[in-house]
Amino acid sequence: MSLIGTLFDAPSRLTALDPLAARAGAVADRLLPSGRVRGWLHGRPFGHPAHPAMAQLPVGTSVSALLLDVAAAVLPGGKALHAPARGLSAVALASAVPTAVAGWADYTGLHVDQQRTALVHATGNAVAVACWGASLVAGRRAALLRSAGTLAAGAAGALGGHLAYRWAAGPNHAEHLPHLAGDGSPVDIGALEDLPDGRLTRRSVGDAPVCVLRRGSSVRALTDTCTHLGAGLHGGEVREGADGPEVVCPWHGSAFRFDDGRVVGGPATAPQPTVDVRVVDGRVLARVDAPPRS
Numbered sequence: 706m707s708l709i710g711t712l713f714d715a716p717s718r719l720t721a722l723d724p725l726a727a728r729a730g731a732v733a734d735r736l737l738p739s740g741r742v743r744g745w746l747h748g749r750p751f752g753h754p755a756h757p758a759m760a761q762l763p764v765g766t767s768v769s770a771l772l773l774d775v776a777a778a779v780l781p782g783g784k785a786l787h788a789p790a791r792g793l794s795a796v797a798l799a800s801a802v803p804t805a806v807a808g809w810a811d812y813t814g815l816h817v818d819q820q821r822t823a824l825v826h827a828t829g830n831a832v833a834v835a836c837w838g839a840s841l842v843a844g845r846r847a848a849l850l851r852s853a854g855t856l857a858a859g860a861a862g863a864l865g866g867h868l869a870y871r872w873a874a875g876p877n878h879a880e881h882l883p884h885l886a887g888d889g890s891p892v893d894i895g896a897l898e899d900l901p902d903g904r905l906t907r908r909s910v911g912d913a914p915v916c917v918l919r920r921g922s923s924v925r926a927l928t929d930t931c932t933h934l935g936a937g938l939h940g941g942e943v944r945e946g947a948d949g950p951e952v953v954c955p956w957h958g959s960a961f962r963f964d965d966g967r968v969v970g971g972p973a974t975a976p977q978p979t980v981d982v983r984v985v986d987g988r989v990l991a992r993v994d995a996p997p998r999s
């Protein structure tokens with residue numbers, strides 16, 4: 706692996722951070738709102754995490770401030786550019802707060818190795834916020850502090866990208882399942898009588914795992930790999946929702962409606978790919994639907 710990849714992977718092995726990681730998760734669970742507001746913080750209404758999108762504002766404004774400060778330093782008579790740079794830095798500071806809250810909400814649903822990296826990412830951003838805040842009252846050194854904060858935020862942002870793409874914190878973990886399920890023809894997944902009644906079980910449609918719920922002669926199914934971080938939903942629990950049965954993921958408690966795969970709770974943001982099920986002559990036929998819409 707490249708030097709940069711090795712460097713960015715290093716925080717995931719910092720086991721000394723584990724007590725702090727656990728504490729940060731517990732505090733978040735106690736302080737952050739639950740229910741619908743928590744769903745907004747995760748980005749559930751958008752079908753993808755809110756935190757990276759919200760980060761555009763502090764990143765964009767702080768980089769713009771940096772460019773203005775550089776221009777102020779090199780252009781003759783450019784000193785007047787420090788004033789708009791200061792304003793942009795204030796916007797970066799203000800918008801960093803809700804961005805951090807959304808990230809903190811996502812943090813609670815990560816594996817511990819991902820949480821270690823997230824803590825280092827958050828520390829870099831905290832340094833950035835401190836620098837931007839100090840720059841507002843710093844006088845002559847303000848531009849220097851603004852620039853230092855933006856460099857810290859840039860490094861933290863790069864690590865956040867590594868966490869998202871290399872360590873898969875945030876992406877949909879079930880997008881590929883419809884592509885593993887064969888040509889779209891119904892597949893025989895067994896006899897109705899062989900499915901446990903009232904309990905979740907796992908079957909396969911092509912190479913796609915599906916989570917099956919039989920209740921008497923009625924059978925429902927969803928794809929089995931949780932869109933959040935990939936747990937097997939068949940290891941979870943069934944609960945009754947307002948619009949029919951839901952499956953609750955065993956890892957972080959995301960809940961999905963069986964009938965349309967919609968996310969109705971937990972940190973998942975992408976809907977679960979659905980499965981069409983029919984019972985014909987005592988045999989259960991299943992077909993994984995095309996990728997769902999948010």
Ligand code: FES
Nearest residue numbers: 931934954957959
């Ligand atoms: S893997 Fe996290 S909620 Fe399912």
